[in-house]
Amino acid sequence: MSYSFTLNGQTVEATTPGLTPLLTVLRDQHGLQGAKLGCGEGRCGSCTVLVDDQPVAACLFPVANVAGRAVRTVEGLAAPGAPLTPVQDALLDHGGVQCGACIPGVVMTLTALLESEPAVDAATAKEALTGNICRCTGYVKIVEAAVAASGRGDQA
Amino acid sequence: MLTTVVSPDVRSPGSIDDAVRQLTDLGADAMPLAGGTWIMRAGLRGETPRRCYVSLDRIAELRRYSVGDVVELGAQLTHRDLTSITTGPAATALRQAAALSAFPQVRNVATLAGNIAATGFAAADLVPALLAGQAEVELAGPEGPHRTTLASYLTSRDQRPSGELITAVRLPAPPGRFSAFERLTVRVGGEYAVANVAVSVDVDAGGSVHDARIAVGAVEPVATLGPARALIGHPVGDDDAAQAAGEAVAAGLTPREDPDAPGWYRVAVVPTLVRRAVAQLPQLIDH
Numbered sequence: 098m099s100y101s102f103t104l105n106g107q108t109v110e111a112t113t114p115g116l117t118p119l120l121t122v123l124r125d126q127h128g129l130q131g132a133k134l135g136c137g138e139g140r141c142g143s144c145t146v147l148v149d150d151q152p153v154a155a156c157l158f159p160v161a162n163v164a165g166r167a168v169r170t171v172e173g174l175a176a177p178g179a180p181l182t183p184v185q186d187a188l189l190d191h192g193g194v195q196c197g198a199c200i201p202g203v204v205m206t207l208t209a210l211l212e213s214e215p216a217v218d219a220a221t222a223k224e225a226l227t228g229n230i231c232r233c234t235g236y237v238k239i240v241e242a243a244v245a246a247s248g249r250g251d252q253a
Numbered sequence: 254m255l256t257t258v259v260s261p262d263v264r265s266p267g268s269i270d271d272a273v274r275q276l277t278d279l280g281a282d283a284m285p286l287a288g289g290t291w292i293m294r295a296g297l298r299g300e301t302p303r304r305c306y307v308s309l310d311r312i313a314e315l316r317r318y319s320v321g322d323v324v325e326l327g328a329q330l331t332h333r334d335l336t337s338i339t340t341g342p343a344a345t346a347l348r349q350a351a352a353l354s355a356f357p358q359v360r361n362v363a364t365l366a367g368n369i370a371a372t373g374f375a376a377a378d379l380v381p382a383l384l385a386g387q388a389e390v391e392l393a394g395p396e397g398p399h400r401t402t403l404a405s406y407l408t409s410r411d412q413r414p415s416g417e418l419i420t421a422v423r424l425p426a427p428p429g430r431f432s433a434f435e436r437l438t439v440r441v442g443g444e445y446a447v448a449n450v451a452v453s454v455d456v457d458a459g460g461s462v463h464d465a466r467i468a469v470g471a472v473e474p475v476a477t478l479g480p481a482r483a484l485i486g487h488p489v490g491d492d493d494a495a496q497a498a499g500e501a502v503a504a505g506l507t508p509r510e511d512p513d514a515p516g517w518y519r520v521a522v523v524p525t526l527v528r529r530a531v532a533q534l535p536q537l538i539d540h
Contacts, residue, residue, distance in 0.1 A: 098263065115308070116286075142356065153361055156293075157293040157359070161308050162289060
């Protein structure tokens with residue numbers, strides 16, 4: 098079967114069985130390797146992408162259900178050489194990135210949060226991040242970055 | 254290597270009638286596909302996938318809802334949708350269950366009917382909230398639409414006829430009804446519950462409980478209603494009555510054993526969860 102959807106703003110077709118995970122389509126057919134296969138069961142958040150602006154676990158999302166929807170991945174946030182987004186800048190500035198495996202998922206979760214919430218406090222950021230596991234940072238710097246990025250977003 | 258077999262066919266009909274027709278024609282080879290968060294893990298559970306899945310994603314009417322003395326909720330509403338639909342104190346337990354379940358990435362996708370229809374999913378969070386609230390499920394099938402109580406649907410869930418799908422859930426919301434949900438997880442957020450509990454009470458003008466229901470999930474293989482008589486005739490929020498009711502409910506449970514928690518522990522936490530849920534109720538009335 099063939100499924101049409103927009104991927105980072107461009108219309109694409111995925112010709113693949115309908116139960117194929119969206120993550121497989123992104124990584125193997127489109128070369129977008131930011132979203133990672135971590136646990137493969139929707140618990141770790143390393144495969145987080147946005148579908149119609151909401152974070153989803155791409156490892157559990159059947160490609161059949163993405164037809165007609167808008168998918169955004171970390172690769173679509175800032176073009177190569179272009180300025181990073183406030184979320185990406187804040188994670189770098191606050192030392193929120195260590196090994197980096199979880200970060201594409203964290204960035205997409207926080208991008209969706211900042212798009213829907215004008216002012217993010219630490220509690221809101223923690224709640225939003227309950228589905229993103231990081232085994233390096235202890236989360237404090239990621240949460241600080243989220244709060245700081247929220248402030249920057251207001252000024253932008 | 255991803256975690257699901259990718260060969261099954263997926264069809265995406267645009268109407269309930271077409272979905273019923275396709276499911277009926279395919280028979281036992283097929284089943285409905287909602288958000289997919291349970292079906293996509295079939296391989297992890299050692300299950301053999303069906304030959305075909307009928308996705309409900311393009312059927313817009315399955316996302317409808319209406320509020321009133323009965324809250325009517327479309328099958329395809331997500332957990333996230335349920336947290337934002339304002340439906341008053343009779344549905345507080347449902348909103349809380351939807352908000353506490355899993356993670357945002359799953360709540361944004363996993364559906365109301367998927368939570369009810371997923372076989373083998375003992376820890377479903379919405380189910381106890383709906384059971385305590387005396388919910389009914391609306392079904393479509395080859396014989397036409399019909400309605401049954403959620404309690405009877407659950408006891409027959411493994412033997413539902415081919416071609417049938419849940420189209421909506423009806424949750425009664427009469428005046429004077431209040432509900433609350435509690436769950437215990439090993440970590441605070443996200444995990445499957447060791448036990449989850451919903452309490453729904455009908456309160457008279459004097460603040461006394463005149464009818465009550467308590468539902469428990471995650472302890473037995475399928476969520477059940479337990480005896481709530483101990484709450485009746487007492488002021489809403491009465492802690493001694495809650496303790497007595499919680500003990501009566503726990504005494505009737507035959508727990509499952511699995512690596513996440515021993516059965517005795519799942520039962521042992523139930524009275525405390527009942528007390529916590531009952532303790533929420535007076536605050537709902539004050540608002």
